[in-house]
Amino acid sequence: MEMKHVKDYIYWLYYQYLLITCSYVLEPWERSMFHTITVTVLAMVLYTAYVFVPIHVRLALEFFWQIFGGHQSESTV
């Protein structure tokens, strides 16, 4: 019973996605093409985020820490 509830909800979310992107009006083959492209683009975005975001965050933290950290090291001298 719980599984059915969850499945209905997921189907409803999928339906909203179809309505919002106007892919509800497309023919089945167009819809498959649209889904493929969307999923591909989304996967690429997520992969890029996974690879690059930690590095950028680390660099940014180092940069800001150096400003404050460097300041402190100067003042103690």
Added chain:
Amino acid sequence: MANPSAVCNGHLHHHHQKQNNLLKSGIYKKNGITKGMKKNGVSNGTLYKKTFIEHFEQAPMYVAVLTFLGFGVGTIFGYLRDFMRACGLEKRNLAAEREEQKDFVPLYQDFENFYTRNLYMRIRDNWNRPICSVPGPQFDLMERVTDDYNWTFRFTGRTIKNVINMGSYNYLGFAETDVNALKTVSIELQKYGTGVCSTRQEMGTLDKHVELEKLVAKFLGVEDAMVFGMGFATNSMNIPALVGKGCLILSDELNHTSLVLGARLSGATIRIFKHNNMQNLEKLLREAIIYGQPRSRRAWRKIIILVEGIYSMEGSIVHLPELVSLKKKYKAYLYLDEAHSIGAVGATGRGVVEYFGMSPDDVDVLMGTFTKSFGAAGGYIAGKKDLVDFLRTHSHSAVYATSMCPPVAEQIIRAMKCLMGLDGTTQGLQRVRQLGKNTRYFRRRLHEMGFIIYGNDDSPVVPLLLYMPGKIGVFSRLMLQKNIGVVVVGFPATPITESRARFCVSAAHTREMLDTVLNALDELGDFLLLKYSRYSKSAHPELYEETRLE
């Protein structure tokens, strides 16, 4: 608290000193618009005798973004399909030239139909649905299916019975087949037949027309009236007779195509003012009078303002008191098209002139149609006797168009007599009251549910905003599955981001029918996420946003 207008006026005088507290002025509007604010600019609020509430709430920003996203996806796929059609990968279903004439100048401009071909076609099954019964509060639809994604349809032979009709312009419920009601109509049908076979100026003026014209003049409280066979043709053929070159037409932004066509055919200069915006209109009037005609700087021969009583796509009512005061100040003429408002607003159904408590002498040309509230066909123009006599000789419609056919004229006569109470019953007044009650109930419930509804609280035309193109088709189909017929409108008729479903409340709808529709809307609103409104109604409307008069 007996007389609401007295209370209103009392508040006005009381709060005249307080500049900030503009709530209690005679006009207040609720709107979420920050940019295109509807300004009243009426410092003495005594022009409006009762409260005038209009809503034009703007949806949250993400809705506009998603709407454009939806249209973008549709456009991309449209280009793809057009490319495939041009390459020959797909069959062309629209009109194309013959092989032998391929080198000629093209007859069919392909790109102009881009929107029709690629977006409209996909959801085309929601329009042009054939009905096979009288369009009363319920009707029967012929079922049709498509095998090739809406390019062609075929009828299965079944009829869908008793679909609740929320789309027909049947405001007073005169579209009926009751034998007693149509008794006089069938008598006239047997007496005159159906064809008139002539124009008004030749041999097409029947005694029925004379009777009808006298009745229309009496109903509206004017000197004379003239009736025409077709409502659209009334506008488009009579405006050229009234104005010509060297005249100025000031037309509202959202006027109907018949008014636009008539204005263009006349050859006069046309200037558009923002919808219901009296400041804009005043500015245009002042400029017109100060600067005159474009190059010669001569004074304009005539300045005429074209407005409608109720705008059918917005449900808004014209600001007639301000308009009349402007017209008197700048000595312009006023042409009021009451197609949707005659019979539908006003205490006894006499249109916006009565709704605002004004005299019909204030409006120079009163035009209306019999299609909407009287269950017939045709239009009328009413006003001073000189005006109508002029039109009888100079209008294209009078000279060339076939006149109204007698049974239809009799239907209008009996409907009007019923409205005026001349048939001895109070049925007409009851219908008008019932329409008012239904309208207020329907609008109030929709507001409470959280939908965005446009328009005035007293107008029976209720546009419900859908915004996203994907939801237009789904809404109509799902409502039909629940046995309710609605009209949805999309891009060319409305702005691109504001597609809507338009409901026309009728006096013939019972409370149960309205409740069925409202429950269905509630369900669909949750299922399709259509409840965009950020304000939930409570019993105290004064607590909401005040107008800002600048």
